[in-house]
Amino acid sequence: MIYIHVPFCKSYCIYCDFYSEMGDEGKYARYTQQLCEEIRRRSPEIDDYPRTLYFGGGTPSLLPLTDLTRILLTLEECKHGGPYTEFTMEVNPDDLVQKGLPYVQSLQMLGVNRISIGVQSFDDSLLRWMNRRHDASAAREAFRLCREAGIPNISIDLIFGLSNLSDEVWENTIQEALKLGPEHISCYQLTVEGDNELALRLERGDYEEASDEVCRHQYDILCEKLREAGYNHYEISNFAKPGFEAVHNRGYWQRRPYVGLGPSAHSFSGRGRSWNSPELENYIHTQEALSVEDEKVETLMLGLRTSNGVDAEFLQANSMPGQIDLLVQEGALIRQGRRYRIPEDHFFVSDEIIRQLI
Ligand code: SF4
Structure with a gap:
């Protein structure tokens, strides 16, 4: 990409x-x-x-x-x-x-x-x-x-x-x-x-x-x-x-690796993120590794913003205890097969839902 x-x-x-x-x-x-x-x-x-x-x-x-x-x-x-x-x-x-x-x-x-x-x-x-x-x-x-x-x-x-x-x-x-x-x-x-x-x-x-x-x-x-x-x-x-x-x-x-080229473009290697500075000429490339915790948060935040949601086991292992059940009861989270997702009528408040989970 x-x-x-x-x-x-x-x-x-x-x-x-x-x-x-x-x-x-x-x-x-x-x-x-x-x-x-x-x-x-x-x-x-x-x-x-x-x-x-x-x-x-x-x-x-x-x-x-x-x-x-x-x-x-x-x-x-x-x-x-x-x-x-x-x-x-x-x-x-x-x-x-x-x-x-x-x-x-x-x-x-x-x-x-x-x-x-x-x-x-x-x-x-x-x-x-x-x-x-x-x-x-x-x-x-x-x-x-x-x-x-x-x-x-x-x-x-x-x-x-x-x-x-x-x-x-x-x-x-x-x-x-x-x-x-x-x-x-x-x-x-x-x-x-x-x-x-x-x-x-x-x-x-x-x-x-x-x-x-x-x-x-x-x-x-x-x-x-x-x-x-x-x-x-x-x-x-x-x-x-x-x-x-x-x-x-x-x-x-889905957190696939991509390379961003040109001034101010961002990249993701699968392990870390990097970005170019915004100068038109001689822009500088800076890299930063992601911690395991950062990776988990990113996976949840990006996945839950999509209709495909996130893997159920992954969410269970990486969210605050009790929060999934609570959100399911409120209708803010839906279990579908092996995944959890936010239903469309709760998309608008997804940031809040994700905050409650992590
Ligand atoms: S200023 Fe340029 S980059 Fe920004 S929204 Fe308008 S056209 Fe797009």
Whole structure:
């Protein structure tokens, strides 16, 4: 599993806390040069099962095709080339609309078989409020281009948990998403983190965080609508048509090793975690071993956030005595064969349930 972080954006969304920079041709070329050197250097660390490649960001769709091709050729030279079981590229709708069908067709020819579109909302005034650089019609057009190019697996990202998101607008956004019929939908709750623009607005009193009740209500609407539409809610924030569950992301939740390349990318070796510093040039790689206790906590936290849950024996051996029975009685935990899982109607409070267990 390979993750490549592309740390460039053309504008900054008010809620974002990721590392990214404004890019230009020179920066893209220098980034690509460093990344290719890192691929060659860290090639022995790459585990090819499952064979997935994920370009995330930032905004990977800003990267020129010549640079993308160089990266793919370097992976091939190091024996980690395609075809991949899943090759995902995150894109901004605005880039797809500007670059047009030939660009999406080129992505497909380069082996991309899954595109993740950062839609966030189908409401133009909310998109402006978030400082997204696309509107709802660009999102629809980007989706259409992906379909026309024959991309077989399209995912869209949505955001909820805003105090200025009415039920009507939220339901309409979900409806618009369903009309497109994506294979996969990821939906994240807005959180105020770090010192981004949203945090400043909150401090100035220009924004009020949504209460837990409001977030829960919006989440419930989402779960209900997507369930009715036939999506499988296979992880707290992820929904898929049957057979389209993300292979790469599922690997993270199953704690499979992956190598993260590029500034600020994180990696997991199976034994320890490591990360690159966020500088665009000469970024530094730092490693940290995980204790046995850390490994147990990670396994529980990642597993219980999915509909697959965790192994029953493992949970029994690694949770507070009596807590499992208590949670089962409350309906917050379900035993299914040799596994325990959190039912969908308790997904929203899964952090609290996991805290009670460990
Ligand atoms: S949300 Fe994505 S596009 Fe927006 S600033 Fe963050 S990384 Fe860039």
